[in-house]
Amino acid sequence: MPQHPYGLAGLTVLHMTQPVEGGVARVVTDLAAAQVRAGARVVVACPPQGPLAHAVTAVGAETARWPARRSPGPALPVEVTAAAHILGDVDPDLLHLHSAKAGLAGRLAAHGTVPTVFQPHAWSWEAARGPVRAAALRWERHATRWTERVLCVSRAECASGQTHGVRAAYTVVPNGVDTGHFTPAADPAAVRAALPALSGLDPAAPLVVCVGRLCPQKGQDVLLDAWQSVGARLPGALLVLVGDGPDARRLMARAPDRVLLAGPVADPLPWYQAADVVVQPSRWEGMALAPLEAMACGRPVVLTNVAGARESLPAEDGDHVVPVGDERALASALLRLLTDTGLRGDAGRRGLAHVREQHAVDTTTAAVADLYARLVALPAPTLGAAR
Template sequence: MPKHPSPAGSPAARSITVLHLVQPVEGGVARVVTDLAAAQRAAGLRVVVACPDGGVLAGAARAAGAEVLTWRAGRSPGPGLPAEVLGAARLIRRVGPDLLHAHSAKAGLAGRMAVRGSLPTVFQPHAWSFDAVGGTTAALALRWERAGARWAHRVLCVSEAERRAGESEGIHARWAVVRNGVDLAHFRPAHPDPDRDRAEARTALRLPAALAGAGPLAVCVGRLCPQKGQDVLLRTWPEVSATVPGARLALVGDGPDAERLRRTAPPGVHFAGAAADIRPWLRAADLVVLPSRWEGMALAPLEAMACGRPVLVSDVSGARESLPSGHGRLCLVPPEDPTALAKALGRLLAEPRLLTELGEQAQQHARTEFDVRRTTDAVTGLYHELLGRPSPLNQERISR
């Protein structure tokens, strides 16, 4: 499995091979892995990404310089699990990595069962599996996470809240916390004046008739699925429209709930579908809203804030840590609470000057706290720590 140590000072001693085992292959997980792959390749690591076909990850990881291998695995546990574990074990033997980094519940399950601690292993939940299900399934998921923690040299959480949630459920792990970050050169306003920035983005998007008009525009970016809570948002919209006449809502994304949500959507809601580049939608928004049921630390609010837009989010793991100081009173609502969400939306959308002020504060906060380079440096530093090798970043500081 792991490679034999090379003599000190040899090129092999300085290089690290990391295998990222990943499922799912879209959304925030795919973006996190792609950012890690690009940074780690730039740092001189050999990066291999093993993931199922489909989704955006394989192509994005190749473009970032990673080697990409196919790992056949479904999104949820099922009768195919033994074959998925064997497939992961074969890939690990083929690659011979120094370290395994397993992303999300399925890869964390299969990867840890494949190596059982024989290889330095980082497991990154990207939100806990037992939050995503209920009843017996949730109990089984929690039982596994408690048992599987012994086969992870680090359980890497993207927020302190995610770590605390695991700890409170009896998961005894060797924890690390590295908050998510975004590419601040990519996610930024296109123009320094917020009004002009919004106007130009809306012109470029050629907004459909459903979004025409002078009223405020709320945008929700995310996979159309139970986790992201778009159904809760749609239940609020008639009340929001009554409170703020002319208010409009755009849902950007696709997913398993798309058809059901379209059938139940009230007037004033536009389904934009998946977008290869979400920046125009973020910039076009007066407010970005994400009413998630669970998260680790969602990327969409960070990306919105980096683009200078205020956010309204449900109070799940990572949300409070995402927001600027003082924004919690206005910009946090309890999850699965349509009444509270409607009141918060109505209050914010009715106050354009407040939204502008919150957006400016959000942008400064994102640029100060959520630079993806800090995130990727910390993860790569964790690899060096686990492998007992000096971090290149530490060496660079010493040389100064």
């Protein structure tokens, strides 16, 4: 990691997060690994279920058991109290809160007594409607008084916060991926043949892969509707949904022919490498990791026009971004790539170069470390000041 103006050696950083899987967990793990290498003491407070606790322990971080549910509810007072106990035990120099639940409980517990970074990973109000949405907006506007910095993963996510009246000090650090791990396969056909889930299927069949939690945010239901049109045009094409989540049973029940639910995987790398096209039909995001990982593997991607989508793609591939919820546009974009080998190859090469230049994880973790160094060097009276 590059040298920082004040350094991280000796700094105690407390990350607090719920969820513990998917993109948020990978971001936390990447940050923890880089910060441990830089000499910081890193503690990750999270629920014990899921892969995150094991992953951060493997990179040298400590863990603290924080029994939190994903959504707000009656357990919130207990979650805030638990967060306060963790803060007292760890005594961090800096608190980094990831996603809505940790942003809520962590800021209520810390109350501005420690420099606090809040990273939305997509704003909470985007997942809500009616009174819940209004309450989420009121909270995010109020909580900035206990937030030294709101860390956004895309300019669009930052702009959304500003547009919705969240007056805060913002920093934008685009998501990054490990381009040493996520790389193109020397022989994609061999990778595909080695995947047990594809055993017995035509190895030459067009293959579309969607990696993500099976939930309303990720839009797999719209993708299944779009796949009806893709399948009518390319009867041999196969769609694979990689992941697990609350919508798994419902999606399986309505899946058309030539759709496979592969379940959760520890590492999606071979699925990216095996795919002809990777698709991310989300309803909202900050900047999704899966498309970046796919492009790092040299695969073309199709995205919906959520925050971070256009920023994550090369400028030449803007037509691979389709309106949210538009199954016809989604099917059309998939068919364009599936039926044109040259177009796929060009898009894959552009995406690979773009991610390596703009979204390498070392660049992301270095930028976050620089932010930490600036925040912990602030004079004490600025901490917790109302904005």
